[in-house]
Amino acid sequence: MDSITTTNLAIAYDESIVIEALEMKIPHGKITTIIGPNGCGKSSVLKAVGRILRFKAGAVYLNEEDITTLATKEIAKKMAILPQSPTAPHGVTVGELVAYGRFPYQRGFGRLALNDRKIIAWSLEVTKLSELEHRSVDTLSGGQRQRVWIAMALAQQTDLILLDEPTTYLDLSHQLEVLELLSDLNKKQGYTIVMVLHDLNLAARFADYMVAIKGGSIICHGTPDEVMVPHALKEVFQIDAQIVKEPRTGRPVCVTYDLVR
């Protein structure tokens, strides 16, 4: 079964069309990464799927239900979306920020019930933030901050998390830390994860399924071994890439590349 299906999806900002006739399937229970050059529309696809960007034509199905027929709060119980480098209000604590993830389940002034508190505590534990619960988010490192946002998404109790470049501005080890957390969530908790990633090698390392987008349409999709091939990367990124199998993970990596002239 697919978690998300798009049919004939078109996205436009004012008059300029970003995405046209996009047919995409996101497999359930897998990690999907969306790759593509700057401005190819990959973030727009993620936002349209996450219903925070209105699309012009076509349809998006979430577990085979048309998202335009679902109440936005109901969607928030099934799908969490984290935009690129979100900013927390000055002075908010880790616990307070994660508690906002309970919003779709709350009514009125949003007092936290016992069940809400349990779920928040669980989200903090999974993301290894329990000890930082009362810390102000401003005082955390970039990697910790990204984990706080992921914990907020976890508190939404969805099966599906969409993330737009979750590793932006992070150094090498923090990038890995965030991606390993997401990988753990997929393997141990069964989350379906969809993310836009910039770094090809990290995308190939963590993805079960990859989608390469260029100029508003899908150029190729499939397992990392199917997508990380020289002719596909040439078409998508205009690069002449040398791909080898990385001995430790068995995943394809791009060792070096040149511009196609």
Next chain:
Amino acid sequence: MKVSINDSVRSDPFVNKIGRSWRALLVIIVGICVLVISMAFSLTQGVVQMPLSAAWDALMHFTPGSMQHLIIQDLRLPRVLASALVGAALAVAGAVMQGITQNPMADSGLMGLNAGASFILSLCFAFLPGLSYNYIILYSFLGASMSAGMVYGISSLQRGGATPMKLVLAGIAVSALLAAIGHGIAIYFGVAQEISFWTAGGVAGTTWQQLRILFPCIAVTLFAAILLSRSISLLSLGDDIAQGLGLRVNIVKFAAALVVLVLAGASVSVVGPVGLVGLIIPHIARYLVGVDYGWIIPSSAVLGSLLLVLADLGARMLNPLHETPIGAIIALIGVPFFLYLARKQRREA
């Protein structure tokens, strides 16, 4: 992974100890007590000084013939109540604006709303003399909407959209323009004196009749702001996050914008274009109670009331026999605060 908690001393230990809700409740209760005391004291001060017991008598056992009682009942009580209402309105308008735009520099004065309202009022003085207060409050609401539209329009025209600094600059430009045209009209039609009496005089001329309209208008809108507070907290995380969490962002923003326009319009219809209250107070409130608008809005209301009651008291006491413009007193506190925020904003950007 090992979590480093060595530098947790940097977080506020006070927050952890008693919790933010209790702290917020404390701020509101203490604030209300100080507010009531200040209002009572304010009743006794002015050109004619009276003991507190006289003020009490005037309220409880009003004697129609007594001069003291008349001063309290007809002059001082309305202006004290009006300044409390207007202070709450301006502060909450600022808090709501800051929340829905994620813009720490938002204020109905800085964004030109107050100038728009007072511009329309100068038109009213010139062309519709003797207009009843019902209409004045309605027109100032329209004026605030007009200048809000202008400021937002101008600052989103350029690439990059409406950033906090652009909104402030556009607000200042629109305010200056509207003030200049307003003055022009005032001079040309010979209503300058009436207008300056009304704007410089602050709450001094408030009548019971005005209060009867002002009170329900502001009270209902403040209540609406409190109802919206949870949604505003969510919006302060950014539009995309709020939408992702299932908030209907456009509806909430529209409702919040109405709240701001009514509060700003109603305030200006009483005190004229007093700025910076909405900038200072929510920042102080946020410092005291944290990030939850469920607490920021009520505590801003209380603290805003307190600031305006004290400013009005200052207006009477600084230079007895004369009224010091209440806007000038607020600016004296507000401008350094604005500069501090602007500097901080630049460092963080």
